[in-house]
Amino acid sequence: MLNGMRTRTCPFCKEDIHTQALVCRYCRRDLPPMAQQGGKTSHGWLAAIVAAGIIASGAAFLAAEFLRERKNWLTEPARPPEPQNPPD
Numbered sequence: 001m002l003n004g005m006r007t008r009t010c011p012f013c014k015e016d017i018h019t020q021a022l023v024c025r026y027c028r029r030d031l032p033p034m035a036q037q038g039g040k041t042s043h044g045w046l047a048a049i050v051a052a053g054i055i056a057s058g059a060a061f062l063a064a065e066f067l068r069e070r071k072n073w074l075t076e077p078a079r080p081p082e083p084q085n086p087p088d
């Protein structure tokens with residue numbers, strides 16, 4: 001037994017391999033990425049940054065659209081339709 005916490009079982013050959021192994025050293029097969037086991041994932045911050053970037057860009061886009069629409073409102077004020085009395 002190695003360190004106990006540092007090994008998992010290969011789904012193909014059922015041998016104990018390193019938790020972060022990408023290829024089984026026994027059967028040489030590609031291994032699926034290690035499932036999250038409650039520990040911190042090193043990509044969590046990256047996903048957060050990407051999500052924040054998407055949200056920020058989306059907000060900026062919406063703000064730009066809003067300002068453009070607002071400009072249109074200012075240049076072309078919406079006038080209520082004037083009731084036209086039919087000439088009689």
Ligand SMILES: [Zn+2]
Nearest residue numbers: 010013024027
């Ligand atoms: Zn294996």
